[in-house]
Amino acid sequence: MIRHEEAVKKATASIHQIKEEVDTNHWRPQYHVAAPAYWINDPNGFSFYNGEYHLFYQHHPYSALWGPMHWGHVKSKDLTTWEHLPVALAPSEEYDKDGCFSGSAIEKDGKLYLMYTGHIWTGENHDTDLEQVQCLAVSDDGVNFKKLANNPVIGAAPDGDIHPNHIRDPKVWKRGDEYYCVIGNRTKDESGQVLLYRSSNLLEWEFVNVAAKGEGNFGFMWECPDLFYLDGCDVLVMSPQGMEPANDLYLNLHQSGYVIGQLDYETGKLDHGSFKLLDYGFDFYAPQTTIDNQGRRVMIAWMAMWESEMPEQEFNWAGAMTLPRQLFIQDGKIICKPMPEVESLRNEKTVVFENVLIDGEKILDGVSGDCLELDVTFNAKESSMFGLKVRVNKEQGEETVVQYDVEEGFLTLDRNKTGKGLDGIRKAPVELKNHELHLRIFIDKSSIEVFINGGEKVMTSRLYPGQASTGIEFFTDGTALIKKLKKWGLR
Ligand code: FRU
Secondary structure (H helix, E strand, O other): OOHHHHHHHHHHHHHHHHHHHHHOOOOOOOOOOOOOOEEEEEEEEEEEEEEEEEEEEEEEEEOOOOEEEEEEEEEEEEOOEEEEEEEEEEOOOHHHEEEEEEEEEEEEEEEOEEEEEEEEEEOOOOOEEEEEEEEEHHHHHHOOOEOOOOOOOOOOOOOOOOOEEEEEEEEEEOOOOOEEEEEEEOOOOEEEEEEEEEEEOOOEEEEEEEEOOOOOOOOOOOEEEEEEEEEOOOEEEEEEEOOEEEEEOOOOOOOOOEEEEEEEEEEEEEEOOOOEEEEOOOOOOOEEEOOOOOOEEEEEEOOOOOOOHHHHHHEEEEEOOOOOOEEEEEOOEEEEEEEEEHHHHHEEEEEEEEEEEEEEOOOOOOOOOOOEEEEEEEEEOOOOEEEEEEEOOOOOOEEEEEEOOOOOEEEEEEEOOOOOOOEEEEEEEEEOOEEEEEEEEEEEEEEEEEEEHHHHEEEEEEEEOOOOEEEEEEEEEEEEEEEEEEEEEEE
16 A cells, blocks of 8 residues: 555645646636536535635546545635645555545644544445444644544444444534534435534544434435534534435435424434425535634535536546525525625626517527626516526527526426536426515636525536537516616626
8 A cells, every 4th residue: 555645745746737728627616616627526525724725526536527535625715716735645554545535523622633534445246335434633733634643434334224334424513512413324224314422532432322313215325414503593514325216306316404403412412393404406415514713604516416427538637616605594494695705706897788678589688608696686576487597509599598487487497498418497486575576696718606595595517518608698478677686707
């Protein structure tokens, strides 16, 4: 086995060699986090340390396909401009020789600790032939990480209805003098569940209980759990694999959502309400949150989906993160808003329109592009549907459609003609308020994020249009009003 330091150097060099070429691809995000090259998936170790946000991510630094997992690393002062740092973790020990899987970060005694899953394959079958244990690595400078000699810090799974092999993605936090972590797991007969552990020193852990467990249509495994206190409640975020579609919901291969309740720290049980999605689009998985020095709960997710086409792989990269989103609880539900810092990305020219009647189709001067923010309030007026198309190119027949159906009460995101590789529609139930719909839309070369009615719902998708597909058009079947529209180009 090569030493960790060497493995990290080799991985960082592999990325360095190709990153300039990768950067020339026209689908590369301009303001979303992506690796300089090759594959990424889940956000990991999202934390605020020494005055900066640190974000790590599942990374394969040798190809645009998933492979032995490393941790890539970026940091930022403002959540909008990110600096790339060397690869933080690489497989190097017996207990993590086939991958440093997902995990989280926490500061202790001025040092940054990463808690991650050491993964090994024990045979050919990727569902049964694997072993997973929980490990720690530590850094004094927030850049170079050393794995602890006492790894793994959580080894064999406890007895009970706990699958001994699928046990991964520790999310750690501190409460009073004690540390806690939740770990993703499944029961022996394949229902998703989350395990709660406790420690006084981060090194020795005791199993407390199964904090929550899925019943009914709730998937066969819960990945990437996150448990945090927000606005007076305990929130459990998790990513259930394998929920069945239910009407217009759960159409993605896997889901990410949350339940709200109260965690009894003595018994380790979370008493909670029903499951709700965190995003109603196509590409949102394995979200992770952190709390910053202003007490804000910030969430970021992988903006892609397992087993979906990734046309950018041809250009030696795959995957990006969503915009960081601030979480709030309102009327018993989570709302997600873009961080205010994102406004610093706006260029100086604001395009503004007020009270524009749409009667059929409408194009507005200066409202187009492939890297922009739109803030628009519609009034439904005399229409049964209205909306906008973005990334339009009439000659190529490309468009991505955001449409509101007044009677159905759904906002639809349609990517059937969006460009390369992808198709399908997703629907989010949305109510008009005084006949009005407010959308804040972020477009970044190969993605769209639609924040609906102040973050009540969000829809996220990747898209792969041609470079010339930059048109924006408004439409309705009757008459509708653009009450107010603002558009900014983003750097
Ligand atoms: C979620 C996940 C995690 C795992 C990681 C491996 O997307 O499957 O459960 O730790 O990705 O890359």
